[in-house]
Amino acid sequence: MTERIHDDELERTLAEVGERLAYPRSTAIAAAVRARIARPRSRWSAIFGRPLAPALVTAALLLLISAFALPDVRSAAAEFLHLRGIDIFPVPSVPATATGAPLPLSGERVTLDEARRRVHFTIRVPAELGAPDDVFVETSGPSERVTLAYRERAGIPQSKQLGIAVLVGEFRGTLEEVLLGKAAGPGTKIEPVSINGGRGFWLEGEPHLFFYREPSGDVRQDTLRLAGNTLVWEQDGVTMRLEAQVTKEQALRIAGTFR
Amino acid sequence: MEGRPLEDPELVERSRHGDQDAYAELVTRYQALAARTAYVITGSEDDAQDAAQEGFVKAYYALDRFRAGAPFRPWLLRIVANEAINRRKARGRRPTVGLSMAMDRPSPDTALSPEGAALASERRERVLAALREMREEDRVVIAYRYFFDLSEAEMAQALDVARGTVKSRLSRAIARLREHMGEETAE
Numbered sequence: 001m002t003e004r005i006h007d008d009e010l011e012r013t014l015a016e017v018g019e020r021l022a023y024p025r026s027t028a029i030a031a032a033v034r035a036r037i038a039r040p041r042s043r044w045s046a047i048f049g050r051p052l053a054p055a056l057v058t059a060a061l062l063l064l065i066s067a068f069a070l071p072d073v074r075s076a077a078a079e080f081l082h083l084r085g086i087d088i089f090p091v092p093s094v095p096a097t098a099t100g101a102p103l104p105l106s107g108e109r110v111t112l113d114e115a116r117r118r119v120h121f122t123i124r125v126p127a128e129l130g131a132p133d134d135v136f137v138e139t140s141g142p143s144e145r146v147t148l149a150y151r152e153r154a155g156i157p158q159s160k161q162l163g164i165a166v167l168v169g170e171f172r173g174t175l176e177e178v179l180l181g182k183a184a185g186p187g188t189k190i191e192p193v194s195i196n197g198g199r200g201f202w203l204e205g206e207p208h209l210f211f212y213r214e215p216s217g218d219v220r221q222d223t224l225r226l227a228g229n230t231l232v233w234e235q236d237g238v239t240m241r242l243e244a245q246v247t248k249e250q251a252l253r254i255a256g257t258f259r
Numbered sequence: 260m261e262g263r264p265l266e267d268p269e270l271v272e273r274s275r276h277g278d279q280d281a282y283a284e285l286v287t288r289y290q291a292l293a294a295r296t297a298y299v300i301t302g303s304e305d306d307a308q309d310a311a312q313e314g315f316v317k318a319y320y321a322l323d324r325f326r327a328g329a330p331f332r333p334w335l336l337r338i339v340a341n342e343a344i345n346r347r348k349a350r351g352r353r354p355t356v357g358l359s360m361a362m363d364r365p366s367p368d369t370a371l372s373p374e375g376a377a378l379a380s381e382r383r384e385r386v387l388a389a390l391r392e393m394r395e396e397d398r399v400v401i402a403y404r405y406f407f408d409l410s411e412a413e414m415a416q417a418l419d420v421a422r423g424t425v426k427s428r429l430s431r432a433i434a435r436l437r438e439h440m441g442e443e444t445a446e
Binding site: 004005009010011013014015016017018019020021022023024025026027028029030032033034036037038120139144172214215216217218219 | 279282283286287288289290291292293294295298299304305307308311312315316319320358359360361379382383386387390401402405406407408409410411412433436437440
């Protein structure tokens with residue numbers, strides 16, 4: 001008999017196996033599905049969907065408008081077009097979270113201890129910056145994520161809109177240079193760096209978007225909140241992200257103090 | 260679609276009304292996860308791709324039954340996992356599946372000594388061998404938690420069980436994994 005593997009060890013081994021499985025390629029699925037859903041999915045869409053192409057309906061309505069040229073008809077038609085959009089479906093009702101003004105920071109505001117109880121990875125805090133002023137945790141969405149916010153820190157400018165000097169994000173996921181490249185505008189520089197024995201990237205020049213790969217293999221897009229420079233790196237299976245208006249040297253120094 | 264990318268609920272709503280581009284966007288978003296889930300269940304690359312594709316198509320035609328505003332991802336996983344399980348059963352269930360690791364690269368933990376790395380690799384092989392022998396229903400629970408990092412809420416929806424049941428399902432699956440690991444070494 002072999003010895004019993006400790007629970008933590010077993011969990012870690014399972015995560016390692018999951019990362020290494022010979023998963024099938026999936027990029028062709030979207031095209032195949034697209035081809036197979038070409039027939040309308042309900043009677044409603046059979047009437048308003050493909051057979052009556054949007055352009056046709058629009059043209060018919062425009063004919064109608066010009067034929068009558070009455071103000072009432074015209075405004076009703078305009079409203080109809082507006083409501084249905086050019087895409088020929090009613091304006092969807094979306095939950096408030098999707099339509100409301102973007103929250104400055106997403107997630108539930110909790111204490112650091114509470115955040116540590118809720119997520120399945122180790123949350124690290126930069127010793128140089130001390131305890132964060134606010135901690136946000138998200139566990140209901142596709143994956144777990146923690147955000148640490150620092151309102152004021154000596155020598156680091158504060159964002160005018162958010163009143164935040166440094167934002168730290170921690171989540172399960174991996175970094176790929178190709179994906180990061182998508183996030184970088186023409187004015188953004190990407191530089192590979194080494195941090196705490198792991199690999200990372202320094203993004204300089206106001207990148208606004210951020211891409212990473214979740215453990216599920218899905219690519220996630222995320223918005224960077226501070227119009228500053230960003231340092232991202234992997235540490236013990238967790239992706240760490242530091243956003244602040246600092247130099248690369250400052251960022252690397254702070255990153256070196258995560259405990 | 261300029262500006263911000265659409266959120267899942269918006270894409271689902273559009274798909275319900277026959278917008279195939281919106282649905283294609285959802286497929287692109289979740290095809291990797293769907294194929295991986297199906298692979299964990301079937302252990303076959305071809306079956307996994309077929310099951311994922313079939314799952315997406317079935318989900319599309321079942322959108323009327325989808326509760327508006329509910330998360331799409333776990334709902335899709337439920338359909339894909341069912342499809343994969345059916346496929347595996349239809350093939351006349353062999354006792355083990357051909358699940359394999361692509362390459363056993365060393366653990367990212369650079370602190371490991373060569374002996375430590377060899378031990379870790381051995382542990383992975385042992386765990387994988389046990390996983391191959393498990394019931395697919397147990398294997399998928401483990402995969403959701405440890406491979407794909409699903410939250411408890413998502414797992415509950417994907418498995419179609421009450422949220423309070425997720426923990427016991429998971430601990431049962433782990434217990435069975437341990438049993439298989441014991442049998443593995445007993446002979």
